[in-house]
Amino acid sequence: xxxxxxxxxxEVFIRGQHGMSHRHVGSLHAADAEHAIRNARDxxxxxxxxxxxxxxxxxxxxxxxxxxxxxLYEPARDKVYRHPTFYDxxxxxxxx
Amino acid sequence: xxxxMIKSEATQDDPEMLAAFQARIDAGEKIEPKDWMxxxxxxTLIRQIGQHAHSEIVGQLPEGNWITRAPTLERKANLLAKxxxxxxxxxxxxxxxxxxxxxxxxxxxxxxxxRMKYSSIFNYPTLTWADMGAVGWLVDxxxxxxxxxLQRTSYGPYARAMVRICKEESFHQRQGFHIMMAMVxxxxxxKRMAQDALNRFWYPALMMFGPSDKDSVHSTQSMAWKIKMxxxxxxxxxxxxxxxxxxxxxxxxxPDENLRWNEETGHYDFSEPxxxxxxxxxxxxxxxxxxxxxxxxxxxxxxxWVREAMVAHAEKKRARKLAAx
Ligand SMILES: [Fe+2]
Ligand SMILES: [Fe+2]
Numbered sequence: 001x002x003x004x005x006x007x008x009x010x011e012v013f014i015r016g017q018h019g020m021s022h023r024h025v026g027s028l029h030a031a032d033a034e035h036a037i038r039n040a041r042d043x044x045x046x047x048x049x050x051x052x053x054x055x056x057x058x059x060x061x062x063x064x065x066x067x068x069x070x071x072l073y074e075p076a077r078d079k080v081y082r083h084p085t086f087y088d089x090x091x092x093x094x095x096x
Numbered sequence: 097x098x099x100x101m102i103k104s105e106a107t108q109d110d111p112e113m114l115a116a117f118q119a120r121i122d123a124g125e126k127i128e129p130k131d132w133m134x135x136x137x138x139x140t141l142i143r144q145i146g147q148h149a150h151s152e153i154v155g156q157l158p159e160g161n162w163i164t165r166a167p168t169l170e171r172k173a174n175l176l177a178k179x180x181x182x183x184x185x186x187x188x189x190x191x192x193x194x195x196x197x198x199x200x201x202x203x204x205x206x207x208x209x210x211r212m213k214y215s216s217i218f219n220y221p222t223l224t225w226a227d228m229g230a231v232g233w234l235v236d237x238x239x240x241x242x243x244x245x246l247q248r249t250s251y252g253p254y255a256r257a258m259v260r261i262c263k264e265e266s267f268h269q270r271q272g273f274h275i276m277m278a279m280v281x282x283x284x285x286x287k288r289m290a291q292d293a294l295n296r297f298w299y300p301a302l303m304m305f306g307p308s309d310k311d312s313v314h315s316t317q318s319m320a321w322k323i324k325m326x327x328x329x330x331x332x333x334x335x336x337x338x339x340x341x342x343x344x345x346x347x348x349x350x351p352d353e354n355l356r357w358n359e360e361t362g363h364y365d366f367s368e369p370x371x372x373x374x375x376x377x378x379x380x381x382x383x384x385x386x387x388x389x390x391x392x393x394x395x396x397x398x399x400x401w402v403r404e405a406m407v408a409h410a411e412k413k414r415a416r417k418l419a420a421x
Contacts, residue, residue, distance in 0.1 A: 005407055006201050009194070026260070027191045029200060031406035032413060043184050046177075047264075066131050 009058040010036040012043075014050035022054050030055075098151035098215045098239055100306040100378065102144045102324075104317040105136040121322055126252040129195040137321055142196050143212065144323060145254055149189035150207045150214035154388050156182045158222040159231060167225060174271045175228060181264050188257040195253045208393055216374060217304050219382030220296070226279050226286070230293035232272015234301040234339065240265050241335050242305070245325035254323070273342065280346045287347075294343065295351045299369040305332040307371060336364050 007029040013022035025044045030036035036055040045053070064072060080086050089096050114134055120127065127133055156179050163179065166172035190200055206212040217235055222228065243265060247258040279290035306312060306328040318324035336355075343350050354367045376382065 006199060007403070007406065009191075026188055026257075027194075028187060032410035035406060035410070043187055046180065046184065063130065066128065 007031050007035075010040075010055045011058050011061060012036070012040045013054040013056070014040075014044055015052040015054075016050055017048075022052065025049070027058060033057075098155075098242065098304070099144045099147040100213070100215060100304070101312075102140060102147065102314060102318065104314045104321075105139040105143075109134045109136075118320065121250045121320075125250075126255065127250050128252045136317070137323075138196050140318060140321070141251055141254065141323055142193055142198050144318075145189055145193040145196075145257075146198070146203050146206065146212050147214060149186045149193060149203065150212060151218065152182050152186035152189060154207075154214045154218045154392065155235075156186075157388055157391055158218055158220070158384075159228060161222050162225060162228050165225070166228075171228075171275070178232065178268050178271055181268065184264070185261050188260055189254075192251075192253040192257045204396060208389065208396060210380070210389075213378060214388075215304060216377040216382065217300050218388060219377050219384045220300050221384050223296075224289050224293065226275070226289040226293035227297070229272050229275030229279055229290065230297040232268050232270075233276055233342070234272070234294075234297050235304070236265060236268040236272060237339060238301050238304045238335050240269060241331050241338075242326075248322070248325065250322035276346055276348075280348065290346070291348050294348050298351050299373075302332055302335070302366075302369045303371075303374045303377075305329075305335065307374070308368060311371075333363055336366050340364055 008031075009027055010030055010033075011027050012025050014025050015022045028036065028039050028043055030039050033055055037053055040053045040055055044050070076082075113132060117127075117132065117134060117137075127137075159175060159179050159182075163172060163175055166175055190203060193203060194200060203212070207214065217238075222231065240262070243258055243262050247255055247262055249255045249258065276290055276293075279286045309315070309327045309329040312328050315324060315327060319327075340350055340355065350366075352367045354365060356365055358365045377385070
């Protein structure tokens with residue numbers, strides 16, 4: 001086969017029309033960033049899904065490791081006082 | 097389906113790890129690329145998602161065949177958009193497969209050298225414009241039947257690809273049915289074309305769901321892993337039950353003299369397709385297998401200089417940018 005060198009993988013993030021943050025939508029291959037944006041436009045915005053595209057080379061992303069799930073996320077589990085429902089406010093106070 | 101007869105790979109992993117993995121799946125958790133997974137799960141998924149991706153890509157060929165000959169500019173735009181969607185579906189799925197440790201080029205090479213397959217349905221020719229109607233209505237209709245439950249599959253990247261695909265798919269089926277509606281309301285010759293298209297695509301569409309459950313040996317493991325959500329016969333029955341009334345609406349006759357509503361079961365009874373034809377087509381001897389693979393090989397070869405030039409151009413730009421800094 002002719003190409004020994006594959007185009008690198010890029011992760012694609014798109015911001016829709018309604019003021020939400022950019023959201024990861026998928027990935028694609030492209031030779032460079034400009035090419036990745038162009039491909040992302042064809043692959044991920046065929047139905048007006050977005051008004052802004054970010055692309056990041058997948059190799060540049062550092063991810064948390066699944067084996068750290070416990071130490072990273074368990075500590076938050078018993079801190080229910082971080083949620084508004086933890087605090088009982090009498091109904092007569094009204095909406096809060 | 098788009099992935100037919102996926103052999104589930106044996107697994108020789110630590111029984112404790114396997115049990116923990118199965119427990120995660122049973123609890124409805126999604127498995128993500130970096131999570132531990134049995135070798136058999138990984139390999140089976142590569143084969144299944146790869147075959148699904150190849151089907152989307154090869155599936156562009158029978159419809160691409162009619163783009164330049166669509167009867168109106170509007171139909172042409174519709175079909176072009178539909179075929180472009182299928183390219184997108186292929187890309188979403190290739191990316192999902194790549195998260196399992198196979199490269200895009202490897203997947204392409206496995207398709208071209210016959211180690212990987214694509215759905216049997218795309219080895220049938222599209223002879224008339226009515227076939228564009230029949231393909232959208234029946235082939236995309238059958239695909240939807242299989243893809244909707246796969247949105248809940250256990251492998252995260254595959255499930256997410258399916259969600260995107262399902263969102264886009266219903267337009268495909270509706271544009272096909274719309275073509276059929278125009279044909280059956282047209283001249284006698286057009287009605288005959290519509291009937292002929294249904295006659296030729298009915299059984300190949302039924303074959304898309306894969307062999308009968310009694311001959312389908314690989315289902316149990318895949319179903320436990322939630323990478324296959326329904327049995328072949330379940331989905332086939334569902335497809336027949338939904339499609340027969342649509343054919344009646346069109347005033348077309350499903351080419352099956354055994355087809356009748358069964359009051360007791362609440363389903364249609366119908367004839368099974370000719371399974372020897374199915375096995376023949378899937379092993380390379382369908383009417384268009386050679387054409388399809390030749391077309392893919394040609395696209396791959398003709399595109400080689402473009403792939404190389406893009407890399408060279410990117411490298412040149414990078415070098416210039418470095419020099420300017
Ligand atoms: Fe598709
Ligand atoms: Fe489709």
